[in-house]
Amino acid sequence: MKALLIGESRDGSFLEYGYELVGFAERIGAETAMVMVGQEKSLPGYGGKLYLADAATYGEYNPDLHKKLILAAVEREKPDLVVFSHSSYGWDLAPRVAAGLKAAQLSEVIGTTGDGYELPSCSQKMRRSVKPATPVVVLTLQLGAFPAVTGGGTPQVERVETEGSGKVIFVRYEAAEAKGIDLAKAEVIVSAGRGIGKADNVPVIAALAKALGGQLGASRPVVDSGWVEHSHQVGTTGQTVSPKLYVACGISGAIQHLAGMKKSGFIVAINKDKDAPIGEVADVLVVADVMQFVPALTAKLAK
Numbered sequence: 001m002k003a004l005l006i007g008e009s010r011d012g013s014f015l016e017y018g019y020e021l022v023g024f025a026e027r028i029g030a031e032t033a034m035v036m037v038g039q040e041k042s043l044p045g046y047g048g049k050l051y052l053a054d055a056a057t058y059g060e061y062n063p064d065l066h067k068k069l070i071l072a073a074v075e076r077e078k079p080d081l082v083v084f085s086h087s088s089y090g091w092d093l094a095p096r097v098a099a100g101l102k103a104a105q106l107s108e109v110i111g112t113t114g115d116g117y118e119l120p121s122c123s124q125k126m127r128r129s130v131k132p133a134t135p136v137v138v139l140t141l142q143l144g145a146f147p148a149v150t151g152g153g154t155p156q157v158e159r160v161e162t163e164g165s166g167k168v169i170f171v172r173y174e175a176a177e178a179k180g181i182d183l184a185k186a187e188v189i190v191s192a193g194r195g196i197g198k199a200d201n202v203p204v205i206a207a208l209a210k211a212l213g214g215q216l217g218a219s220r221p222v223v224d225s226g227w228v229e230h231s232h233q234v235g236t237t238g239q240t241v242s243p244k245l246y247v248a249c250g251i252s253g254a255i256q257h258l259a260g261m262k263k264s265g266f267i268v269a270i271n272k273d274k275d276a277p278i279g280e281v282a283d284v285l286v287v288a289d290v291m292q293f294v295p296a297l298t299a300k301l302a303k
């Protein structure tokens with residue numbers, strides 16, 4: 001089994017989630033090569049063959065040209081799998097590459113089965129196992145679903161080139177306007193999940209955050225319900241955090257939430273369900289009703 005991994009570069013730097021592609025390949029025991037439109041001065045710590053196209057020539061993004069560059073690398077490597085991150089780059093490019101190869105394309109892979117892949121379904125409440133039937137398969141991997149494997153040495157660079165200009169002109173990436181709080185700097189975060197029940201209970205969680213000298217975080221449903229402002233959201237569509245202490249209150253541990261906080265130093269989860277998936281990453285799982293446990297803990301800390 002051979003996998004062609006699609007690395008990404010932004011502002012001249014390799015994007016670290018690309019190392020999760022290496023972790024995925026290791027898990028399935030695949031041989032790898034990588035392709036990236038980037039710069040020679042910022043190569044990934046990856047010891048395999050790297051097909052490098054110059055971002056100065058082909059742009060940081062250009063769907064038509066990047067597709068052609070990847071297909072050129074596919075032609076040379078003849079992989080069984082072409083593997084993207086489930087990033088905006090991967091969302092846009094993977095289907096184009098799959099169409100070019102007449103290959104099955106699976107988005108948001110979160111796991112592997114013996115001969116197939118696991119994808120989320122029913123708003124992440126269930127998983128479905130899918131076994132693609134084409135000889136070549138194009139995948140996007142959900143961020144955080146596979147371990148990042150770094151430090152694999154220096155790649156053997158081979159240049160890849162193409163011609164033309166492409167029908168879509170990429171203008172630029174624009175950073176989202178910074179507003180609200182920057183959770184990335186917090187040493188302690190106490191996050192509220194749907195399990196807190198209602199907006200009126202948010203101050204109870206915020207009080208524990210304050211007692212611990214930390215910030216309030218939240219899962220996406222809490223933000224979507226309007227209980228907490230979006231700048232507090234942790235996860236793939238919120239902030240990525242790595243505080244010394246992360247306390248998850250009534251949070252189940254969906255992959256999109258874990259991707260944003262699983263690098264925290266010490267994780268405490270409070271959940272009434274002893275089998276909640278958050279237990280897999282938590283250092284301590286307190287099985288309790290969050291609205292009983294949290295006020296009692298805050299009161300103890302105040303003494």
Ligand SMILES: Cc1cc2nc3c(=O)[nH]c(=O)nc-3n(C[C@H](O)[C@H](O)[C@H](O)COP(=O)(O)OP(=O)(O)OC[C@H]3O[C@@H](n4cnc5c(N)ncnc54)[C@H](O)[C@@H]3O)c2cc1C
Pocket residue numbers: 123124192193194195196218219220221222233234235236237238239249250251252253254255256257260270271272273276288289290291
């Ligand atoms: C493209 C995409 C992007 C996403 N991005 C994000 C993201 O950035 N961040 C994010 O968080 N989610 C994100 N999600 C949503 C994610 O899939 C989950 O739906 C979400 O994380 C679940 O939030 P939750 O754990 O608060 O709620 P639930 O999954 O409903 O879990 C609630 C938990 O609370 C527990 N509970 C209930 N009552 C109590 C009680 N009284 N005491 C103690 N425990 C209790 C339950 O046992 C359960 O484990 C995204 C989804 C998609 C499709």
